[in-house]
Amino acid sequence: MEASRLAVRVPRTRAEEVRRMLLRQGLYDGSRSIVESGDSVLMPVLGYPQIGFEVVEADLPASKRPRPVSMRAAFDIVGDIAVLNDMDLSPEKAHELALEIVGRHRRVRTVLQKTAEVSGEERVASYRVVYGEADTETVHRESGCLFKLDVARTFFSPRLSGERLRVASQVGEGETVLDMFAGVGPFSIIIARRNPSATVYAVEKNPAAFKYLCENIELNKLRGRVKPFQGDAAQTVPALDTNFNRIIMNLPHSSTKYLPAAVEKAAEKATIHLYVVEDRKTPGSARQAVESSLRNLQIVGERTVKEVSPKALMRVYDIKVGGSSL
Numbered sequence: 001m002e003a004s005r006l007a008v009r010v011p012r013t014r015a016e017e018v019r020r021m022l023l024r025q026g027l028y029d030g031s032r033s034i035v036e037s038g039d040s041v042l043m044p045v046l047g048y049p050q051i052g053f054e055v056v057e058a059d060l061p062a063s064k065r066p067r068p069v070s071m072r073a074a075f076d077i078v079g080d081i082a083v084l085n086d087m088d089l090s091p092e093k094a095h096e097l098a099l100e101i102v103g104r105h106r107r108v109r110t111v112l113q114k115t116a117e118v119s120g121e122e123r124v125a126s127y128r129v130v131y132g133e134a135d136t137e138t139v140h141r142e143s144g145c146l147f148k149l150d151v152a153r154t155f156f157s158p159r160l161s162g163e164r165l166r167v168a169s170q171v172g173e174g175e176t177v178l179d180m181f182a183g184v185g186p187f188s189i190i191i192a193r194r195n196p197s198a199t200v201y202a203v204e205k206n207p208a209a210f211k212y213l214c215e216n217i218e219l220n221k222l223r224g225r226v227k228p229f230q231g232d233a234a235q236t237v238p239a240l241d242t243n244f245n246r247i248i249m250n251l252p253h254s255s256t257k258y259l260p261a262a263v264e265k266a267a268e269k270a271t272i273h274l275y276v277v278e279d280r281k282t283p284g285s286a287r288q289a290v291e292s293s294l295r296n297l298q299i300v301g302e303r304t305v306k307e308v309s310p311k312a313l314m315r316v317y318d319i320k321v322g323g324s325s326l
C-alpha cells in the first residue's frame with residue numbers, strides 16, 4: 001500500500017485517544033484530514049501502527065488547518081522522564097505542560113524540554129530540566145524488557161517499539177543476528193528475549209551507550225545470548241567470527257555507508273533491515289545503495305517508520321541477500 005494513502009479505521013468513540021497515541025508514536029499524518037465513515041473515522045497515518053486497528057488505503061483530503069498544537073507539543077515518556085519535543089515552547093508553556101503531564105502520569109518525576117535535535121555520530125539530543133530532579137538516568141520498560149539508560153548521553157526512542165516488535169517477530173529458529181548500531185540494546189534484547197534459540201551480536205561505538213548495553217544484557221538475564229562489542233562498526237563488523245542470518249542497521253542518517261560491510265557478513269538468504277531518512281517527495285537513497293551492491297540484493301519490503309520532520313521520513317527497507325523473496 002502507498003504510504004501517502006494509509007489510514008486507520010477507528011471507532012468514533014476512541015478517535016481522540018487513538019489520535020494522541022499516533023501523535024506520540026510520530027505516525028499521525030497532520031497533512032491530511034480525518035474523515036467520518038459510519039460509526040468510525042478514517043485517521044491519516046504515515047506507516048503501520050501496532051495498535052490493533054485495521055489499516056486501509058484512503059484518499060483523505062489535505063488538511064486545511066496548520067498542524068494541531070498538540071503535535072508540536074508532543075512528548076515522549078522514557079522510564080520516569082517525560083521529554084517535551086517542541087524546542088520553541090516558551091518556559092511558561094513548557095512548565096504548564098510539565099504540570100499537566102505530571103498530573104496525568106504518576107510515574108513521571110522529571111520533565112525535560114529538548115534544546116537541540118539528535119545529532120552527531122552518537123545520535124544524542126540536548127535537554128533542559130523543566131520540572132523535577134536534574135537526573136537523566138532512568139529505567140524504561142518495553143515489551144517485557146528493562147532498559148537502563150541516560151536520556152542525555154544515549155539514543156533511545158520509545159516510538160520505535162512497534163518496529164522492534166515487527167523485526168523480532170520475523171526472527172526464525174536458531175538465527176544469528178547482528179545489531180550493527182545497538183545503542184543501549186533495545187533491538188538486541190527484545191529479539192533475544194522473544195526468540196530463545198537466537199544469538200545476537202550487538203555493536204555500539206558510544207562508550208556511554210555501550211555501558212548501558214552491557215548492564216541491560218545482565219538486567220534481562222541474557223548473558224551469552226547477546227554478545228556486546230564496543231567499537232566502530234566499520235572495523236568491528238569485519239572482524240566478527242561468524243556470518244549472520246539477519247542484520248539490523250538502525251543508523252538512519254548514514255546507514256547506507258555501512259551496507260557493504262553488512263553485506264560482506266550476511267549469510268546466504270539473510271535479511272537486512274536498513275533504516276534510512278528520506279525526503280518525503282524524493283525517496284531513493286536506499287534503492288541506490290542496494291543497486292550498487294556487489295552481491296545480489298532484493299528489496300522485499302519497505303515502510304515508513306515515523307515522521308522525522310515535515311519534509312523527511314524515517315523508512316525501513318527489508319532486503320534479502322541472494323535474491324530469493326521472503
Ligand SMILES: C[S@@+](CC[C@H](N)C(=O)[O-])C[C@H]1O[C@@H](n2cnc3c(N)ncnc32)[C@H](O)[C@@H]1O
Nearest residue numbers: 121122123155181182183204205206232233250
Ligand atoms: C539511531 S541510534 C539506534 C540505537 C538503537 N538501535 C535503538 O534502536 O535505540 C544509533 C546508534 O549507533 C551508534 N553508532 C553511530 N555510529 C556508529 C558506528 N560507526 N559504529 C557503531 N555504532 C555507531 C550511536 O552511538 C547510536 O547509539
